[in-house]
Amino acid sequence: MRATRDFSHYVKHLGSGLAHIDLAVEGISCAGCISKIERGLSAIPDVTLARVNLTDRRVALEWKEGALDPARFIDCLVELGYKAYPFEAVTAEAAEAENSRFLLRCLGVAAFATMNVMMLSIPVWSGNVSDMLPEQRDFFHWISALIALPAAAYAGQPFFRSAFNALRSGNVNMDVPISIGVILALATSIVETIGHAEHAYFDAAIMLLTFLLIGRYLEQNMQRRTRAVAGNLAALKAETATKFVGPDEISVVPAAAVKAGDIVLLQPGERSAIDGTVIDGRSEIDQSLITGETSHAAVKPGSAVYAGSLNISGSLRMRVSAASEGTLLADIQRLLDHAVQGRSRYVQLADRASRFYAPVVHATAFLTMIGWLIAGASVHDAIITAIAVLIITCPCALGLAIPTVQTVASGAMFRAGVLLNSGDAIERVAEIDRIIFDKTGTLTLPELDVVNSAAVPADVLELAGRLALASHHPVASALARAAGAKSPLPGITEQPGQGVRGILKGEEVRLGSPTFCKADNIANEVLSRDPEVSVVAFARGEKRYVFAVRQSLRPDARAVIAALQKRGVAVEIVSGDREPAVRAAAEMLQIPEWRAGVTPADKIARIGELKRQGFKVMMVGDGLNDAPSLAAAHVSMSPISAAHLSQATADLVFLGNRLAPVIAAVDHSRKALRLMRQNLYLAVGYNCLAVPIAILGFVTPLIAAAAMSGSSILVMLNALRARPLPQENL
Amino acid sequence: MEVIVFLVPLALLLGLFGLLGFLWSLKNGQYDDLEGAAWRAISDDDETQAPRCVELMSESRP
Numbered sequence: 001m002r003a004t005r006d007f008s009h010y011v012k013h014l015g016s017g018l019a020h021i022d023l024a025v026e027g028i029s030c031a032g033c034i035s036k037i038e039r040g041l042s043a044i045p046d047v048t049l050a051r052v053n054l055t056d057r058r059v060a061l062e063w064k065e066g067a068l069d070p071a072r073f074i075d076c077l078v079e080l081g082y083k084a085y086p087f088e089a090v091t092a093e094a095a096e097a098e099n100s101r102f103l104l105r106c107l108g109v110a111a112f113a114t115m116n117v118m119m120l121s122i123p124v125w126s127g128n129v130s131d132m133l134p135e136q137r138d139f140f141h142w143i144s145a146l147i148a149l150p151a152a153a154y155a156g157q158p159f160f161r162s163a164f165n166a167l168r169s170g171n172v173n174m175d176v177p178i179s180i181g182v183i184l185a186l187a188t189s190i191v192e193t194i195g196h197a198e199h200a201y202f203d204a205a206i207m208l209l210t211f212l213l214i215g216r217y218l219e220q221n222m223q224r225r226t227r228a229v230a231g232n233l234a235a236l237k238a239e240t241a242t243k244f245v246g247p248d249e250i251s252v253v254p255a256a257a258v259k260a261g262d263i264v265l266l267q268p269g270e271r272s273a274i275d276g277t278v279i280d281g282r283s284e285i286d287q288s289l290i291t292g293e294t295s296h297a298a299v300k301p302g303s304a305v306y307a308g309s310l311n312i313s314g315s316l317r318m319r320v321s322a323a324s325e326g327t328l329l330a331d332i333q334r335l336l337d338h339a340v341q342g343r344s345r346y347v348q349l350a351d352r353a354s355r356f357y358a359p360v361v362h363a364t365a366f367l368t369m370i371g372w373l374i375a376g377a378s379v380h381d382a383i384i385t386a387i388a389v390l391i392i393t394c395p396c397a398l399g400l401a402i403p404t405v406q407t408v409a410s411g412a413m414f415r416a417g418v419l420l421n422s423g424d425a426i427e428r429v430a431e432i433d434r435i436i437f438d439k440t441g442t443l444t445l446p447e448l449d450v451v452n453s454a455a456v457p458a459d460v461l462e463l464a465g466r467l468a469l470a471s472h473h474p475v476a477s478a479l480a481r482a483a484g485a486k487s488p489l490p491g492i493t494e495q496p497g498q499g500v501r502g503i504l505k506g507e508e509v510r511l512g513s514p515t516f517c518k519a520d521n522i523a524n525e526v527l528s529r530d531p532e533v534s535v536v537a538f539a540r541g542e543k544r545y546v547f548a549v550r551q552s553l554r555p556d557a558r559a560v561i562a563a564l565q566k567r568g569v570a571v572e573i574v575s576g577d578r579e580p581a582v583r584a585a586a587e588m589l590q591i592p593e594w595r596a597g598v599t600p601a602d603k604i605a606r607i608g609e610l611k612r613q614g615f616k617v618m619m620v621g622d623g624l625n626d627a628p629s630l631a632a633a634h635v636s637m638s639p640i641s642a643a644h645l646s647q648a649t650a651d652l653v654f655l656g657n658r659l660a661p662v663i664a665a666v667d668h669s670r671k672a673l674r675l676m677r678q679n680l681y682l683a684v685g686y687n688c689l690a691v692p693i694a695i696l697g698f699v700t701p702l703i704a705a706a707a708m709s710g711s712s713i714l715v716m717l718n719a720l721r722a723r724p725l726p727q728e729n730l
Numbered sequence: 731m732e733v734i735v736f737l738v739p740l741a742l743l744l745g746l747f748g749l750l751g752f753l754w755s756l757k758n759g760q761y762d763d764l765e766g767a768a769w770r771a772i773s774d775d776d777e778t779q780a781p782r783c784v785e786l787m788s789e790s791r792p
Binding site for chain 2: 030031032034035052053054055056101104105108109112115116119120136139140143147
């Protein structure tokens, strides 16, 4: 049975005889890659378009329909040295891309209007002190109105909509004072222009929108970028299933294309991408990603196998069940929903600032009006002064204070190997004082490692590694990786459930279970020294060797834990794994507090307990069983190797084999939060200087414009300081 | 000073052309890959050897 790969699920038919596919590609980093990939793919006959997008790390391909099989493009990219996989944009990402384009369009319109209104305003400002005719001034004001009104109506949409939605649900957000300020400024300016007055605020209103749109666009762009990276990572995981398309015919299809009731084949060494029930075959499966338990579970016909389980020994035929029927998954989902609701109560810094800000500003404006009326000013003058107060306090710099820092900090974190899943994660990471680590796959590496390779002669290790390439067993793959084996030995046969064997220069070589290699004695000796390891035996002629394989800690785990403790962050391990394994890891990392054999519900309970004690907890975990606790924690982080659901739930995702990104995330976030606060103070301080001038009625459009752009530039420059961070060697 | 009656609308018209140009380039996807555009500008046009996968493709066509 040779499997065919079927990617038709991802192919879009454009009409006019063309087909289109998007591929996520790993390893594009430079100009050379762009031309190499584009030329390589364009050289294929019938390909009409091959375009690399370096920002999103994707390739768009179009070809004449029917002429080519999309699986070949992936082979071609592999040939060129890139790993690629078809990519399907999720609706959320498509919506975000559209929103980002809309904001850029608004920004373009607002910037155009600002420049042109400014061109008219500056002559008016200078003309007011020299010799401009009132007719000329009115003419300039009317033209300004002609530009500013439609531009504000278009470019203000994001703010008006959001303010309207907030008010309808009885809330106040930053967009409410913005919208009120802009609308009042425009309305007064029209009334003033009709009355041939000296001052109009068209420039201030439209400039305010421009600055705020810059902030909005930056924020949106940051989110879109991390969403794109996360989408690629999900695609490159290439979750596929081997589906039976006939009684004896199989086809490798994307997991998304498998439906409930389909029959799939799960071979040894494969990770299941779906939930199902075994209908044929016996095997052992590794469910550590789901339960955290590292010992293997036996499965037989009728047993349930969940997505994320790793098949160890025998081939399984499974019937796909709908995800909702799986009791374990349903349980986890229920816990997850509950936990997510708890977290959505977190109020972002910007919203907290605006809740306080809006009433103060509006009250000040109102009091100004009353004050001037009491002091004997005319109703018209009192209203104009009050509106000047509103314009000068419009939170222009406040709107930029947080997004600019977020953008700069997320770029810096991206370079340190940390991806942000949610925009407000930075604020929450900065507040943590306790981290709960899961053990398996988080503190330890996701893959197994040979621990006694130094005790075995190098040539034996190399030979065993080459032999191991013939097996799909995870322990064998670990051995092959440790030996750096590249070329498999010829003529090797696999004995299911036992091992592999072959003949080399007249001698029999075997690799597999100790019994299969007749090496039980040595194996027992190794196991008696360290009961936590898995063993694999190697026999050549009469010689016997035993390799011990186990999950090893991430290389810098100990240093990172120590560094975290130095920063005043308490660390503890909460794992679903057995006690001896957890104890060993905790001792090695010098973590005094640990819990073993913890169920998902107990993990949440532990987090809840810490929350009640007033701790801000960060959860770092990778398993499906961690997903609910990731959602329940104040903030959460997952390694890139994590289960799908966990990664989607986590606020941050870190790359690579090292644990150092956790430190980077904490440091960058703390620094960013400090700068965000500074920015808020700067913006408010600037307003405090300008407000007395406005209350006293001295504000001219020139002062309003200067105050607005001055404070905005100050805040942006301060945000750039989030970029560098002193390096610490771990 | 009557000249401003022509000059101001003329200036606005020029600005409007700029805006339309921006909107056109946005719609055209010119801002979709800013990083790639930066690199494309400095890449040479003629240093690629035809990669091997052309043969791979032509062998395996259905």
